[in-house]
Amino acid sequence: MTTGAPHTLVICGHGMVAQRLLEKLVAQPHQPFSRIVVLNGEASPAYNRIQLSVLLAGDASESSLQLRQPGWYQQHNIEVHQGDPVTTINREAKHVTTASGLIQEYSRLVIATGSRSASLGIQGEGLDGVVGFRDLQDTQKLIDISQRHRRAVVIGGGFLGLEAAEGLRSRGMSVTVLHRSSHLLNRQLDATGGALLESALNDRGLALLTRTSPVALLGNHTVRAVQLDDETLISTDLVVVAAGIAPNIQLARDAGLDCDRAIQVNPQLATSDPAIYALGECCQVLEHTFGLVEPGYQQAEVLAQVLCDAASTAAYQPSEIPTRLKISGIPIFSCGQTQPDSETESVIWQDHESQHYCRLLVRDQRLTGAVLFGETTDGLWYSERIRQADDISAYRAQLAFGKPYCDAA
Ligand SMILES: Cc1cc2nc3c(=O)[nH]c(=O)nc-3n(C[C@H](O)[C@H](O)[C@H](O)COP(=O)(O)OP(=O)(O)OC[C@H]3O[C@@H](n4cnc5c(N)ncnc54)[C@H](O)[C@@H]3O)c2cc1C
Known part of the structure; x- marks a missing residue:
């Protein structure tokens, strides 16, 4: 079976970042594609992968993870094919083939295939359980x-x-x-x-x-x-x-696209083929690869603009993304450098009773990293200081106590 249209956008993969791209595309004033086709390897449409831990812990239902109801895709005229992974990309003919034999032509192709659990490379990994x-x-x-x-x-x-x-x-x-x-x-x-x-x-x-x-x-x-x-x-x-992730790049590699640790893209998310883009955990920008959702969301914003306007100057710049986690109910925040070295000084505050801990790394009176355990309210404020490379000498003595104390100083 062959399907095609004069101006078709095909998205390979329907994870969190592909969904964000769809949301950004339909929000653009002039979305140029007459067809948008999503080919998804998984059996269900995009869901909140981050919440899988909550589902595993028994604190969420599967349906609550869904990012959009099926009606949303119909309303925006987006065709989603579930459980039918793309197996090959034919760049000359500008079409992709799926496991079921569907051949889908594209004028623009976006690869958003994410990652998988990295293999341990030891005997017995194929066993049940x-x-x-x-x-x-x-x-x-x-x-x-x-x-x-x-x-x-x-x-x-x-x-x-x-x-x-x-x-x-x-x-x-x-x-x-x-x-x-x-x-x-x-x-x-x-x-x-x-x-x-x-x-x-x-x-x-x-x-x-x-x-x-x-x-x-x-x-x-x-x-x-x-x-x-x-x-x-x-x-x-x-x-x-759960010993790391490996970007899903085999499809791109087989199609002859430039790959290193992941699919190499420029700041406009184009691969080495200008009709093919990649974003999210399967892409690599300069030497950066990604394991959190926020950089993928920033890339989706850029790519929506690029796809809708060939003259767009939107560009993705990798930046320091703070990590905010909750492990077993304990809030954890980190940003920038997390391990001290010979050029950094540490400002440390710890409350043994409440088990709250904060380590701030300072080089030349500039904050270069923050590690917060138990109490993370000021995390984003610290990450702003890191991003802006502010001189902290005026409030260094108050630094570990957070924004209100530093403002007062
Ligand atoms: C349990 C868990 C908890 C997480 N917690 C956090 C968190 O707290 N904070 C945070 O920032 N990030 C977290 N992450 C990471 C976050 O989920 C990812 O960064 C994000 O989902 C990446 O989005 P993506 O669209 O690039 O890839 P994915 O969401 O992985 O989606 C890729 C999709 O492409 C499909 N696919 C692959 N190959 C093909 C193919 N050949 N054809 C068609 N489809 C294909 C895959 O099946 C998948 O559905 C967590 C991840 C997991 C697994």
Whole structure:
């Protein structure tokens, strides 16, 4: 079957960023496409992926994750094909082919294929009971296994791994987290913040092993144990693989588009083929790749303008995006540099009773990084100081107490 139209925009992938692009496109005064076709690998239309942790913990329903009701797509004349991933891009003929054999022509193609859980590269990853934590299907599998079994091992103590661990724990599983680095959330927290988090999660009943890597997953058909690098075996019924993400770039690579760690795009989100764009977690701007939704949203804003106006000067500039997380109800914020080095001084404030902690990194009287644990109200104010590179010498003594004290100083 072949379908085509004179001016067709095809979007490959329907995740959070593709949906934001659609929202921005329909809000433009002159949207030039006579057809917009979305080809989605997943079985359901775009949903709030961030809320999968809440769904896993049993605090949200699947339907509450939906970003738009089906009527919205009809109202804006957007065709969405679910559960039919794009398998090839033919750049000469300007069409894509899907797994079901649909051939869809395009005048402009947007690749928004996101990421998947990165492989561990060890024996046993293909066993039943070894699950990633990326989409609704993974989450449904985790919920299903948690209802039949008691023990889980989560590989990765970053935010995805910890959210998976907390969700499974709240469903009654006994959970062990393995983390390769010396402290949890090592991208967002310094060693003290990581230790505070470890102690809080231990108190809630999670077993946490840092500086620990699995070397094999053992079992016949179903995973039964995780073997560690010191030969220890941990018996388990479930392994969650949450040790980083890998951008989905095979489609683009097979089509001959320039790829590095992800699909390379210019500041207008164009790939090495000017009719094809990429954005979100599958793209790379200069040396930057992305693992949070906010940069993708900023890219969607730019790309909507570029697609609607060939003369648009809109351009995406990667910027320091603060990370705001809630792990097991504990608010965490970080922005900029998180680990001290020989050129930075640290301003540290800690309340042992409330378990609140703040580390601010300063270089040449400018704030270069902030790590907040437990109390994060002033996070955005600190990130503004980092972005604007303000001289903080006039209120340095008050810096750790937040905006009101600094304003008063
Ligand atoms: C459990 C969880 C919690 C998270 N929490 C946070 C958070 O607190 N804060 C934050 O900022 N970010 C968070 N993230 C990350 C955030 O969800 C992503 O940054 C965001 O979803 C990226 O959007 P995207 O559209 O680029 O990719 P995705 O949302 O991954 O969407 C890509 C879509 O493309 C589809 N696809 C892939 N290949 C094909 C193909 N060949 N053909 C058709 N379709 C294809 C995929 O199936 C998927 O549906 C979390 C992620 C997870 C998994």
